Amino acid sequence: MKKMMKRTISILLAVMIMVTAIPVMAAETYYDIHTSETNLLIPGTYEDYNIGSVGKAKATVKSSNTKIATVKVKKGVIWVHAKKPGKVTITTKIRKKTYKTKLTILKYENPISSVKIGKTTIKGNRFNKATTIYLSYSKYQNKKQKIKLNLKKGWKLRTISYSQRNWNKDKALKNGGSVKISGGKGFYLWVCAENTKLKRTQYINIEFK
Known part of the structure; x- marks a missing residue:
């Protein structure tokens, strides 16, 4: 009986050691x-x-x-x-x-000549005093839209990306590519342009509210 008790205790101790030896993995955070x-x-x-x-x-x-x-x-x-x-x-x-x-x-310098979203053309002068312009979400919601940007002379397009309001990161989009505007109000397009002479970057946002 004593031998059996000792054996049981030894097994329990071994299990406890194994459990405590397993590292606790913290949840990885993206930044x-x-x-x-x-x-x-x-x-x-x-x-x-x-x-x-x-x-x-x-x-x-x-x-x-x-x-x-x-x-x-x-x-x-x-x-x-x-x-x-x-x-x-x-x-x-x-x-x-x-x-x-x-x-x-x-x-600030406005790099935008015009932006075309689907069949709608937005004049570049809307960006003269604001880097962010607002469009109606209900007009475009759940519709796949072709996005085409035209920049002023001396500016080069670096990136276009988009995001839904609850996302913590953006997804890349090619100029002339299509994207479905969905996920609720707060969907936005993000544009980065570079002045090729001065090597300066400028960010432009189009938010659907």
Whole structure:
């Protein structure tokens, strides 16, 4: 009987050791932070820029000069609020890692000549004073639309992407390609253009509300 008890206790101890030896795997968090950006500022207004995603990770953010730009994390996205032209560094800390994003904020230039969404042509002058324009979601919802951008001379298209309101990341889209506008109000198109002479980038947004 004693031998059986000892054997049982030995087996239980062995199982406990094996269980405690198994590492607890923490849920992996997706984050992607840009390390260098050149942004253009709209004259007379302020503008928000997305410089990365921290997902569900706990992050602290800080601006090196709040007179030029402030920063905050909202719904897992890092937003920089530009105030005036200048240079600023945004520091993001996640767990034990530190990321530094160097921003150069310049005066705004409109790179858009025209945008065609399906059969609707949007004139480029709508972007003269705003990097974001708003269109009716109900007009386009659940319809596959061809997106075609024409840029002004001296500008080159770098990327087009799109996202639904609840996504934490964008999906790439080719110029002239088609996308289904769905997922509810807040669907948006995101455009990055580069001034080929000055090597400056400008971001344009079209949001469906």
